[in-house]
Amino acid sequence: MRRADRVLSRTQFIAAGAAAAAGIAAGPLEGTSAQTDRDIEALQLILLLEYTENAFYAEAIERGGLSGEMKDYAQAVLAQEREHLAFLKQALGARAEDRPSFEFGSATRDPSEFAATAAELEDLAVGAYNGQATNVSKATLEAAATVVSVEARHAAWIRSIVGEPPAPDATDKPLSAAEVREGLERIGMR
Numbered sequence: 001m002r003r004a005d006r007v008l009s010r011t012q013f014i015a016a017g018a019a020a021a022a023g024i025a026a027g028p029l030e031g032t033s034a035q036t037d038r039d040i041e042a043l044q045l046i047l048l049l050e051y052t053e054n055a056f057y058a059e060a061i062e063r064g065g066l067s068g069e070m071k072d073y074a075q076a077v078l079a080q081e082r083e084h085l086a087f088l089k090q091a092l093g094a095r096a097e098d099r100p101s102f103e104f105g106s107a108t109r110d111p112s113e114f115a116a117t118a119a120e121l122e123d124l125a126v127g128a129y130n131g132q133a134t135n136v137s138k139a140t141l142e143a144a145a146t147v148v149s150v151e152a153r154h155a156a157w158i159r160s161i162v163g164e165p166p167a168p169d170a171t172d173k174p175l176s177a178a179e180v181r182e183g184l185e186r187i188g189m190r
Helices: 010-026 037-063 068-095 111-135 138-161 177-187
Strands: none
Touching: 037 068, 037 111, 037 138, 037 177, 068 111, 068 138, 111 138, 111 177
16 A cells, blocks of 8 residues: 555644644543542553653654654654643642653664554553543543544554554454553553
């Protein structure tokens, strides 16, 4: 398949991402806070995920091993992940856990490893959000739903950059909290 024939061009994706980010800044996330103990528990898990995504993309950009469309991807996604992180910190308030430490190794330096890890991380995000959907109040679910769709676009975009199918499966598997933590540790959360 030629690059021009892919589902979304980089420009189309960035425009869609900007619209989604605008929805995050002014949409249902505004004023959302954890309503129940289950909200808090679920959002703490998602917070770990968002800390990991932020650290991963920031380190990849800082190390300077990315160029072209892959660098554009990392910069655009980092900006959106920062918005996601801000939402979670606001929703959790003083209950937000501290940022863990990370060791990503060569995944933030080598473009091939970066792409594979970014796809794994974004798939993990979709599975984490979907897995926690039944554990949160309606208000928190509505807010999270606006984020999970953007995470899915991130996964599709990185795959399209390296010539892989943007959506390799017809459905996404919801992940348990244990599966999410295991995935985060495998990627580099300490």
